[in-house]
Structure formats: structure tokens, C-alpha cells
Amino acid sequence: xxxxxxxxxxxxxxxxxxxxxxxxxxxxxxxxxxxxxxxxxxxxxxxxxxxxxxxxxxxxxxxxxxxxxxxxxxxxxxxxxxxxxxxxxxxxxxxxxxxxxxxxxxxxxxxxxxxxxxxxxxxxxxxxxxxxxxxxxxxxxxxxxxxxxxxxxxxxxxxxxxxxxxxxxxxxxxxxxxxxxxxxxxxxxxxxxxxxxxxxxxxxxxxxxxxxxxxxxxx
Amino acid sequence: xxxxxxxxxxxxxxxxxxxxxxxxxxxxxxxxxxxxxxxxxxxxxxxxxxxxxxxxxxxxxxxxxxxxxxxxxxxxxxxxxxxxxxxxxxxxxxxxxxxxxxxxxxxxxxxxxxxxxxxxxxxxxxxxxxxxxxxxxxxxxxxxxxxxxxxxxxxxxxxxxxxxxxxxxxxxxxxxxxxxxxxxxxxxxxxxxxxxxxxxxxxxxxxxxxxxxxxxxxxxxxxxxxxxxxxxxxxxxxxxxxxxxxxxxxxxxxxxxxxxxxxxxxxxxxxxxxxxxxx
Numbered sequence: 001x002x003x004x005x006x007x008x009x010x011x012x013x014x015x016x017x018x019x020x021x022x023x024x025x026x027x028x029x030x031x032x033x034x035x036x037x038x039x040x041x042x043x044x045x046x047x048x049x050x051x052x053x054x055x056x057x058x059x060x061x062x063x064x065x066x067x068x069x070x071x072x073x074x075x076x077x078x079x080x081x082x083x084x085x086x087x088x089x090x091x092x093x094x095x096x097x098x099x100x101x102x103x104x105x106x107x108x109x110x111x112x113x114x115x116x117x118x119x120x121x122x123x124x125x126x127x128x129x130x131x132x133x134x135x136x137x138x139x140x141x142x143x144x145x146x147x148x149x150x151x152x153x154x155x156x157x158x159x160x161x162x163x164x165x166x167x168x169x170x171x172x173x174x175x176x177x178x179x180x181x182x183x184x185x186x187x188x189x190x191x192x193x194x195x196x197x198x199x200x201x202x203x204x205x206x207x208x209x210x211x212x213x214x215x216x217x218x219x
Numbered sequence: 220x221x222x223x224x225x226x227x228x229x230x231x232x233x234x235x236x237x238x239x240x241x242x243x244x245x246x247x248x249x250x251x252x253x254x255x256x257x258x259x260x261x262x263x264x265x266x267x268x269x270x271x272x273x274x275x276x277x278x279x280x281x282x283x284x285x286x287x288x289x290x291x292x293x294x295x296x297x298x299x300x301x302x303x304x305x306x307x308x309x310x311x312x313x314x315x316x317x318x319x320x321x322x323x324x325x326x327x328x329x330x331x332x333x334x335x336x337x338x339x340x341x342x343x344x345x346x347x348x349x350x351x352x353x354x355x356x357x358x359x360x361x362x363x364x365x366x367x368x369x370x371x372x373x374x375x376x377x378x379x380x381x382x383x384x385x386x387x388x389x390x391x392x393x394x395x396x397x398x399x400x401x402x403x404x405x406x407x408x409x410x411x412x413x414x415x416x417x418x419x420x421x422x423x424x425x426x427x428x429x430x431x432x433x434x435x436x437x438x439x440x441x442x443x444x445x446x447x448x449x450x451x452x453x454x455x456x457x458x459x460x461x462x463x464x465x466x467x468x469x470x471x472x473x474x475x476x477x478x479x480x481x482x483x484x485x486x487x488x489x490x491x492x493x494x495x496x497x498x
Contacts, residue, residue: 006425084333179251183262
């Protein structure tokens with residue numbers, strides 16, 4: 001190889017590793033934010049239903065501040081290279097999607113859309129070749145939410161809330177029907193989808209216990 | 220029984236009272252319908268690219284074998300240049316396949332499927348670099364490889380990644396080792412072995428600085444080191460044997476050739492006798 005070619009290649013590789021470092025910095029920040037949010041969200045299991053909206057309120061600011069990270073990433077990633085780098089931040093992103101989805105469900109009782117999630121995280125449509133929420137990441141976030149809701153069904157009962165499990169049951173069933181429509185390959189999404197049935201079973205057992213004892217009316 | 224019936228009734232009532240949540244089921248259906256289409260398209264495209272990559276690997280491997288056969292028969296540099304040309308012609312097939320794949324790899328899609336494309340691409344670069352080497356004894360550059368993956372107007376089918384380039388040409392050293400050793404006995408083989416030895420040593424030295432960036436390259440460097448050791452053994456033999464006779468390499472080849480052809484002509488006569496002796 002002549003000297004010039006060597007230099008060129010070296011320069012390009014240097015540039016790439018530099019970029020990787022800078023992305024990593026942002027991902028670290030992203031990770032810190034999502035960990036804080038998850039920490040707060042874990043309190044739903046010990047919070048009475050009436051206090052949940054105000055608990056959810058406290059994560060809105062940190063959740064929306066993820067927009068700073070997504071904007072920084074969008075300015076770092078070269079055009080068309082979304083898929084090249086996305087694995088670096090997908091864990092943090094999935095946590096953020098999970099937090100956004102759970103917040104909306106616990107306050108409004110509805111399923112967050114991919115578009116709605118993008119808006120909360122400040123991700124703009126015109127970044128789609130650099131920073132976006134892929135279908136996989138969104139679906140992963142939803143599965144994490146179901147995992148969490150199956151625990152919540154149990155813990156709500158501990159706190160004396162017998163309505164919550166019934167609401168969760170109806171919601172998760174609808175979601176499960178949706179997931180069943182997908183033709184999944186043997187990948188992580190498939191494995192996580194397979195785990196959903198255990199969450200369903202757990203929720204159904206709680207519903208069963210409550211209904212047979214007629215507890216839902218004694219609230 | 221009555222208790223159970225009552226339970227069922229309240230359950231039904233409850234389910235109805237949670238109608239607001241369930242009313243979103245049609246929107247869930249639409250949403251997931253959309254995801255199903257998106258995921259199906261992704262999986263199908265992925266499969267297509269894996270298949271194409273396998274076909275490309277196949278053609279490239281065949282081209283490498285073809286180049287070995289032609290290079291072994293070649294006894295001067297013009298024959299090698301001709302071999303190179305035949306190999307390059309065969310690789311046009313691969314270039315046409317990449318041209319037909321370019322629509323699958325438009326924009327951000329290339330990086331989505333890079334891992335599926337890499338194996339075939341690296342094999343292609345290996346074959347291409349071998350043909351290139353046989354032509355003028357040089358290493359194909361990154362720009363030259365990218366130029367073979369461009370349309371008539373110079374637009375790239377997809378961006379060539381540096382790691383695919385380096386990993387592809389790194390495999391060239393293995394082919395050159397085979398070429399040096401199997402061609403060692405043929406005319407000009409000794410001189411060629413010495414030339415290849417220097418070339419591969421240069422490659423190994425050049426690639427070394429890239430190993431911190433591309434971890435697979437480290438493994439390939441180990442293979443290159445083994446190939447280099449084999450070529451060095453061959454080159455050693457070439458030098459030692461030549462040193463005993465104060466003649467140029469080509470003349471030594473001629474002497475050996477004469478002996479070989481004489482042997483063959485005498486052997487034809489006593490072939491029967493030998494056969495009889497063993498039976």
C-alpha cells in the first residue's frame with residue numbers, strides 16, 4: 001500500500017473512532033437519565049392508585065429532557081447512518097420508550113403510539129436516516145411495560161386496589177392480540193414475546209382470585 | 220354454583236365497564252397490522268440479501284480457483300495479465316448482481332443490512348484483489364474497489380466500508396501463499412515466490428496499524444502471519460538452492476526442465492516393465 005492510501009484509510013478510521021467516542025458520551029448521559037426515570041417508576045408498585053398521577057408527573061421533566069440527547073445524537077450521526085450506530089443507544093432508548101408507554105397507560109389508560117413516543121423524546125421526522133425509533137425498539141419497550149404491569153397487578157392487590165388488575169388484564173390482552181399478529185423471527189423480540197404469556201398468566205390468576213372473591217366491588 | 224355464576228356475571232359487567240381501554244383494540248389492530256407489514260418486509264429483504272450474498276461468495280470463490288488454475292499454467296507475465304483479465308471478466312457477474320441490489324440498499328438501508336452483505340462483499344474483494352495482483356503485482360486500493368461498485372455515471376451502489384475492504388484484501392495473503400507454493404516448481408516460480416514474499420510481508424506490516432480499529436482484522440493478521448511463514452520457507456529454499464549454482468534463476472529452471480522432459484520421454488518406454496515389476 002502506498003503512503004497516501006495508508007494515510008487516507010487511517011484518517012477515515014480515526015474519524016470513525018472519534019465519532020464512536022462522542023456518541024458513547026451521549027449514550028452515557030442517556031443511560032443516566034433513563035436509570036433515574038426507571039428508579040422513580042419502580043415506585044408505582046408501592047404507591048396507592050390515587051397518588052400515581054402525581055408520581056408520573058415527576059418523571060415528565062426527566063423524560064422530556066431525553067430530547068437533548070436525541071438532538072445531540074441527530075447532530076452527530078452522519079446522513080444515512082442510523083442503522084450503523086443505533087445499537088449503541090438502543091438499550092437506553094428502549095427504557096425511555098418503556099417509561100413513556102407506562103406513563104401514558106397509568107394516566108390515560110391508553111396505548112402510546114410510536115409517533116407519540118417520538119414526540120415525547122423530541123425525535124423529529126426529518127432525522128429518520130440518523131435518529132429514529134425503529135419498530136423493534138418500540139415493541140421491545142411495550143413488552144417491558146407488560147412485564148412491569150404483571151407485577152403491578154399483584155402489587156396493586158397488596159395495596160388494596162382490586163380494580164387495577166382488571167384494567168391491566170383488559171389492556172394487556174388487547175396488546176397480546178396485537179403482538180400475536182406479527183410474524184416474528186427467531187430473534188430477541190421473539191423470545192421476549194414468548195415471555196408475554198407468563199405475564200398474561202400471572203395477571204389472569206390475579207383477576208381470577210379477585211373475581212371469585214368478589215373483591216372488586218368492595219373497594 | 221350460584222357463587223360462580225355471580226362471579227361470571229360481575230366479570231362480564233366489569234369487562235364492559237372497562238370499555239374505554241378495549242375500544243382502542245381496533246387501533247391496536249391497525250398499529251400492529253402496520254408493524255407486521257414493516258417487519259415482514261424487513262425479514263424478506265434480509266433473506267434476499269443473505270441469498271444474494273451467498274451467490275456472490277460462490278462466484279467469487281470459483282473465480283479464485285479459476286485464477287489459480289490460469290496462473291499456474293501461465294509462464295510469463297503476459298499470460299498472467301491475461302489470466303487476470305479472464306478473472307476480472309468473471310467478476311462482472313458479481314458487479315451486475317450488486318447493481319441489481321442497489322435499490323434494496325438505498326439511503327439508510329445499506330447500514331441496516333451491512334452484516335448480511337459483508338461476507339459476499341469480502342469474498343468478492345478477495346477475488347478482485349487477486350486478479351488485480353496478477354495483473355501488475357500491486358495491491359488494489361480502496362478507491363479502486365469502490366470504483367468497481369459504481370454505475371455508469373459513477374454513482375456508488377452503496378458506500379464501501381473500510382472494514383470490508385481491509386478484511387477482503389487481508390484474505391488475499393492466503394491466496395498468494397497458495398500461488399507461491401503451488402507455482403514453486405514451475406518455471407519462474409522461484410522468482411515469483413521471492414516477489415510474493417516481499418509483497419505479503421508489506422501487507423502484513425501495513426495492516427498492523429489498522430488492527431486497533433477493526434477487531435476481526437487481528438484474527439486475519441494471525442492467518443497472514445502463518446501464510447507469510449510458509450512463503451518465507453519457500454523463499455528460503457529458492458535462495459539456498461540458487462546460491463549453490465552461480466547461474467540466474469531462469470537458467471536453473473531450464474536445466475530442471477530439460478531433466479524433467481528427458482525423464483518423461485525415457486519413462487514412456489519402460490512404463491510396462493515398471494508395471495510388471497510391481498505386480
